[in-house]
Amino acid sequence: MTVISYRQALHDTLRAELRRDENVLLIGEEIGVFEGSYKITAGLLAEFGPRRVRDTPICEEGFTGVAIGAAMMGLRPVVEIMTINFSLLAIDQIVNNAAKLRSLSGGQVSVPLVIRTPGGGGQQLSATHSQNLEVFYAHVPGLKVVAPATPADAKGLLAAAIRDDDPVLVLENLALYNTKGEVPDGEHVAETGRAAVLKPGWDVTIVGYSRAAVIALDVARRLEGDGISAEVVDLRSLRPLDRDTVCASVRKTSRAVIVEDGWLSYGTGAEIAATIQESAFDYLDAPVRRVAAAEVPLPYAKPLELAALPDAGAITRVVREVVPR
Amino acid sequence: MTDPAGTDLTREDPAVLREYYRQMALIRAFELRAAEMYTRAKIGGYCHLNLGEEATVVGLSAALRGEDYLFATYREHGYALARGADPGRVMAELFGRTDGLSRGRGGSMHLFDTDNRLLGGYGIVGGQIPLATGAAFALAYKNAPGPDAPAVMCLLGDATTNIGAFHESLNLAALWRLPAVYVIVNNQLGMGTPVDAASAEPELWKRGCSYRMPGQRVDGNDVLTVRDAARAALDRARAEHQPTLLETISYRLRGHSVVDPARYRTAEDTERLRREDPLPAFRAQLVDSGVLDDKTAVDIEADVDKAVAAAVDFADASPAPDVTTLFDHVYTNPPPGMYRGLPGDPVNGGGPA
Numbered sequence: 009m010t011v012i013s014y015r016q017a018l019h020d021t022l023r024a025e026l027r028r029d030e031n032v033l034l035i036g037e038e039i040g041v042f043e044g045s046y047k048i049t050a051g052l053l054a055e056f057g058p059r060r061v062r063d064t065p066i067c068e069e070g071f072t073g074v075a076i077g078a079a080m081m082g083l084r085p086v087v088e089i090m091t092i093n094f095s096l097l098a099i100d101q102i103v104n105n106a107a108k109l110r111s112l113s114g115g116q117v118s119v120p121l122v123i124r125t126p127g128g129g130g131q132q133l134s135a136t137h138s139q140n141l142e143v144f145y146a147h148v149p150g151l152k153v154v155a156p157a158t159p160a161d162a163k164g165l166l167a168a169a170i171r172d173d174d175p176v177l178v179l180e181n182l183a184l185y186n187t188k189g190e191v192p193d194g195e196h197v198a199e200t201g202r203a204a205v206l207k208p209g210w211d212v213t214i215v216g217y218s219r220a221a222v223i224a225l226d227v228a229r230r231l232e233g234d235g236i237s238a239e240v241v242d243l244r245s246l247r248p249l250d251r252d253t254v255c256a257s258v259r260k261t262s263r264a265v266i267v268e269d270g271w272l273s274y275g276t277g278a279e280i281a282a283t284i285q286e287s288a289f290d291y292l293d294a295p296v297r298r299v300a301a302a303e304v305p306l307p308y309a310k311p312l313e314l315a316a317l318p319d320a321g322a323i324t325r326v327v328r329e330v331v332p333r
Numbered sequence: 334m335t336d337p338a339g340t341d342l343t344r345e346d347p348a349v350l351r352e353y354y355r356q357m358a359l360i361r362a363f364e365l366r367a368a369e370m371y372t373r374a375k376i377g378g379y380c381h382l383n384l385g386e387e388a389t390v391v392g393l394s395a396a397l398r399g400e401d402y403l404f405a406t407y408r409e410h411g412y413a414l415a416r417g418a419d420p421g422r423v424m425a426e427l428f429g430r431t432d433g434l435s436r437g438r439g440g441s442m443h444l445f446d447t448d449n450r451l452l453g454g455y456g457i458v459g460g461q462i463p464l465a466t467g468a469a470f471a472l473a474y475k476n477a478p479g480p481d482a483p484a485v486m487c488l489l490g491d492a493t494t495n496i497g498a499f500h501e502s503l504n505l506a507a508l509w510r511l512p513a514v515y516v517i518v519n520n521q522l523g524m525g526t527p528v529d530a531a532s533a534e535p536e537l538w539k540r541g542c543s544y545r546m547p548g549q550r551v552d553g554n555d556v557l558t559v560r561d562a563a564r565a566a567l568d569r570a571r572a573e574h575q576p577t578l579l580e581t582i583s584y585r586l587r588g589h590s591v592v593d594p595a596r597y598r599t600a601e602d603t604e605r606l607r608r609e610d611p612l613p614a615f616r617a618q619l620v621d622s623g624v625l626d627d628k629t630a631v632d633i634e635a636d637v638d639k640a641v642a643a644a645v646d647f648a649d650a651s652p653a654p655d656v657t658t659l660f661d662h663v664y665t666n667p668p669p670g671m672y673r674g675l676p677g678d679p680v681n682g683g684g685p686a
Contacts, residue, residue, distance in 0.1 A: 033474070059474065065508065070501025073463020074470050079450060081402075081471035100498075104457045105464060113445035113453065114436030115662035149663055173665035210628040248671040255682030289680025 009190040014188050017162040017191050018048045018124070018180065022086065024195075025170045026056050027085060035062045036088030045090050046126065046185055047065055068116060072098035072123070076106045079121040079175070086170060089125040092141050093177065099144070106175040107150030119234055122169045126180040127271060135305035138313075140270035146246035152200060153246040155179040157221040159189040161192045161244060163200030169196065179246075181219045181269075203250035205257065209239035211331045213257040215280055216267040217243035220318060224267050227323045236331050246276060254280060255287045262293040263330045267323055272300035294330045299323050345557065347624045351633070353395065353556050354619055357387035359637040360411035361612050362548045363420060365440075367410065367427060370415045371591040375649075376427045379456075380441045383411035383484040385586035389518055390415055390612035392559025393486065393581075396567055400483040402472075404465035406490055406518070407442035411455035416449040418641055421647030430651035436661060437654045459493045462502040462515070469511035473574055484570035486563070491524025494537050496529035503578065507544040508530065514563065515541075517580040518553065524589045525597040541578030553581030554611040 012020070025032045029204040038045055040063040042054035068089060077083035089095045095102065102123065129138030146153040152174055156162040162180070168196040169176035206225050216224040221242035228238035239257050243250065258264045264284055266277035277298035284296050285300045302316040342350065364382040371380045383390050386408070394415035397403060405412045413423050418434060426433030427441050435445050442456040452468060455461035465487030476482045493499055494517060506513045517537050521528055529535040538548035547569070551562045559581055566577035586606055588595035619625035660673050674680065 053575070065501075065504060067501040067504065068628050069498050070463050070466070070505050071497065073460075073502070074467035074505060077464035078468075078471040078474070078495020080464065083471050083474060100457060100460060101463060105455075109453070110531070110665055111662050112435060112439040112443040113447070113662075114434070114438045116445050116447040117452070118665040120665075152664075152668065201670045213336055248668045249668055251672075251680065252670065252683035262565050285680050286680050 010193055011157055011188055012191050013186055014156075014159045014162045015046065015185040015328050017159040018166060019050065021163045021166045022049065023052060023055070025167060025172045026052065026060055028301055031082060032084045032148075033060045033062060034086050034088065035064060035071055036132045037064055037066055037090055039063060039088050044088065047183070048124070049088065052087040056298065062125065068097035072190060073101040073105065075121055076109070076119055076175075077099055077312060079119045080109065080112070080117050082124075084120045084121040085125060091137060092125045092127040093137050093139050095123070095125055095141065098323065100176075102145065102177075103148050107148045110174070113233045117138060119175045120173045122166070123175070123177045124166070124180060124181065125177065126185075128182040128183050129301070129306050130313065131182055132308055132310060132313060134308040140268070140305040142177070142246060142303070143270055143275055145177050146219040146276070150175070153179065154200060154244060156244065157184070157218055157242050160191045160196070161198060164192050165200065165244065165304060167197045168200050169323055172200065178199070179218060179329045182221065183219045189244050191307055200249060201217040201245045202243045203247040203253035205253070206240040206242050207238070209237040209261065211243055211263045212259060212265060212327055213254070214265050214267060214323065214327065215241045215243065215254055217246065218269065219278070220269055221244070223318070223320055224323060227320050227327065231324065231327060233269040236327065238327060242270045249279065251283050251287065255284060258284050258288045259291045262291050265299060265326050265330055266296065267299045267318055269318060270302045272298055273303065275300055282297060295321055297312040297326050297330055299326050342618065342622045342624060343672055344365065348568060350619055350624050350627070353391050354625065354630070355633050355637065356391045356394070356415050357556070357599070357612055357615060359420070359635055359640060360387045360390055362416055362637045362641045363414060363423070363644070364410060366645060367424070367677050368587070370645065376441065376551060377429065378440050378442070379407070379593040380427070381408040381589065382578050382585070382587055382591065383408055383504065385606065385610065386518065386553065386583050387411065388556040388557050388615060389553040389581045389583050392556040392664060393488075393516060393563050395560045396563035397486060398483070399450070401567065402452055402483065402485045402489045404406070404452050404461040404468065405454045405486065406488050407454050407456045409444055409488070409658055410441070412488070413444045413451055416446065416451050418444070418446045418449055418451065420644035424648035425651045428616065428648040428651070429653065431647055431654050432643065432647070432651035434499070436662065459496040459498040462487055462489060462493070462498050463594040466506050466511060466513060469506060469513035469576070473509070478512070478572055478574045480568070480572050482512060482571040484567050486514045486516060486567070488516050488518055490571050491519040491521065491528050491537055492521060492526065492596065493517075493532055496541055501542075502546045503541060503546060504577070506576040507546050509575055510574040512574050513576045514570050515576065515578050515579070518565065519580050519582050520585045522585070522634065523588070524549055537579035545574055546578050548578035550580040550582065553583030553662040554609055554614065556611070556615060558667060574670070586610065641669040
C-alpha cells in the first residue's frame with residue numbers, strides 16, 4: 009500500500025495499462041501537449057507518443073464516435089471527455105451506438121471502450137459546467153457506469169473498465185482529484201458492480217457514491233461521538249447496481265439515507281429507495297430519506313452554490329431526523 | 334456526369350458484367366419481395382428499399398475488396414447481399430428470426446455481417462460516420478499505407494451531409510489522414526425534402542473542400558462509373574491514407590420507406606424514374622453490346638427469383654427468438670447483479686422481502 013492522490017491513481021493506472029496492452033490508447037481534448045485539463049494524462053504523450061495519446065479537435069460527438077468505431081475493430085480506447093457536461097454533445101454516439109452495437113449485431117460486435125469524465129459542482133463554474141449527469145447513462149442497458157470514491161477504487165475500477173469488453177463510463181469528480189488514500193501496489197483490478205461497506209454501523213445506512221460517499225463517511229465518523237452508529241455503503245457502480253449490499257445493510261440497520269450530488273427527482277436516490285421498499289419493506293423503521301442537490305441550474309454566486317449542493321450539515325440533519333434519540 | 338449508354342464495355346470481362354447484372358437483378362427481386370412481405374406483415378418496423386439504387390450498390394460493392402470494411406445506412410439490404418451475405422439470412426433478419434444476420438435483434442435497419450466485414454446498417458441518420466472514421470483510425474493504427482492495405486467505406490444519404498457528425502468526421506479523417514472513403518448516395522430526396530431545399534451547397538461532394546478532401550460526383554445509375562470512381566478513391570485511401578468524399582446520383586423508385594406513397598413526386602419525376610431506371614438500362618446496354626443475350630438474361634432473372642423465393646422460405650422456416658434469450662447479447666461480459674426482470678417482476682435486493 010502506498011498513499012497517493014486520486015489523480016495520481018488515475019494517472020498511474022492509465023500509464024500501466026498503456027504499457028501492458030498495445031491496443032490501449034488515449035483519445036481526448038488537450039490530453040497530450042496540454043497534459044489534460046486536470047493533468048491526469050501528464051507526461052503520457054512524452055512517454056507513449058501521439059499514436060497512443062491522441063489529442064483531438066473540439067468535437068465530442070466525432071471523437072467519441074471514432075473511439076467507438078476503433079473499439080469495434082478491437083482497439084481499447086480510453087476517451088477523456090473534459091467534463092461530463094460536454095458528454096451531452098456525444099450522447100447520441102454513447103447511447104445509440106456504444107450501448108447498442110452488441111445487441112443490434114446479435115453479438116457479432118463488442119465495444120471495449122472506456123469514457124473517463126469528471127462530474128461535480130462546487131467550483132463556481134455555474135450551471136452548464138457543474139452537472140451530475142451520470143444517471144442519464146446509468147439508465148441505459150448496454151452501458152456500465154462506475155464511480156470511484158477513493159484513490160484505491162480510482163485505480164481498481166479504471167483498470168477493470170479498461171479490461172472490460174463492454175463500454176464503461178468511469179465517473180470521476182473534480183472535488184476528489186486531490187484527495188489521498190492508500191492504494192494497493194502492483195496490479196489491482198476491482199470487480200465491477202460491487203458496492204462496498206466503508207464503515208460498519210447499526211443505527212442507519214447512509215448510501216452514496218463518488219464525492220457523496222466520501223462526505224457520508226466523514227459524517228458517519230463524526231456521528232459516532234454522538235452515539236449514532238451509521239453504516240456507510242459506497243455504491244461504486246451505478247450500472248450494474250449492487251442492490252444486495254444496500255438491502256443487506258438496511259435489513260441490519262432498518263433505516264436509510266441516500267446521498268447524491270445530482271438532482272433529486274428521478275435520481276439514484278429514487279432508484280435505491282424504491283429497491284429498499286420493495287426488498288426490505290418489513291425491516292424499515294422509518295421512511296427512506298434522500299439528500300440531493302436543489303433542483304435549479306447551479307448558480308455561480310458562492311452562497312447560492314453552497315446552498316444548492318448536499319453537504320455534511322444536510323446529511324447530519326437528515327440522519328438525526330431518521331434515527332430516534 | 335457520364336451517360337450510361339456511353340460507358341465502354343469492350344474493355345470489361347463479359348462474365349464480370351453479367352455478374353453485375355445478376356447482383357442488380359437479385360437486389361431488385363429481393364427488394365420487391367421485401368415490399369410484398371411488409372404488406373403481408375411478415376416484416377415490421379421501418380423498411381427502406383434500394384429500389385432504383387442497384388447500380389450504385391453493385392458498383393460500390395464491386396470496388397471493395399474482401400478485407401475492406403463497409404458501414405451502411407438503414408437502406409442497406411442490397412449492400413448486405415452484394416457483400417456476400419446469404420439472402421436467406423438477410424430476409425430472416427427482416428422477419429425477426431433467429432437465423433437473421435443479427436439474430437433478430439436489429440431488423441431491416443441494422444444488418445451486421447462481420448464475416449463479410451459489413452459493420453452495420455444504422456438507423457440514426459449519420460450515426461455511422463464517426464464509427465466508420467474510427468474503424469479507419471484503427472486500420473491506420475495497425476497498418477502502414479500501401480497498395481494492399483485495407484480501407485473503410487462509409488455510406489451516407491444526401492440529407493446526412495447537413496448534420497454535425499458528418500463534418501466532425503470528415504475533419505478528423507482529413508486531419509489524421511485515415512483510409513476512408515465517404516460515399517454520399519444522393520437519391521435526391523431526404524424523406525420528402527429535395528436536396529436543394531436542405532443544403533446550402535447542393536453539390537454535396539464540394540463539402541469535402543472545407544477539409545481539403547478530394548471529391549467527385551458521378552452518375553449513380555452507371556455501375557461501371559460508380560465502381561471506377563470508388564476504386565480510385567479506395568486506392569487513394571490504401572496507398573496514401575487520403576480520404577475521399579464521393580457522391581453518386583441516383584433516384585429511389587419508391588417512397589422513403591415501404592409505407593411512404595411518395596405523394597411529393599410530380600408526374601414528371603415518375604416519368605424520369607421510368608426512363609432512368611438503372612436495371613433495364615444496364616440490361617439493354619449489355620444486350621446491345623452482345624455481352625448478354627435474351628435467353629441468358631431471362632435465365633439470370635429466373636435464378637434470382639428462385640434465390641429470393643428460397644430466401645423467403647428460409648426466413649419463414651426460421652424460428653422466432655425464444656423469450657428466454659431476451660437478455661442475450663446486451664453485454665459481452667454480463668456482470669453479476671445486472672437486473673434481468675421482465676415487466677412486473679420484483680426487484681431482487683437479495684434475501685427475504
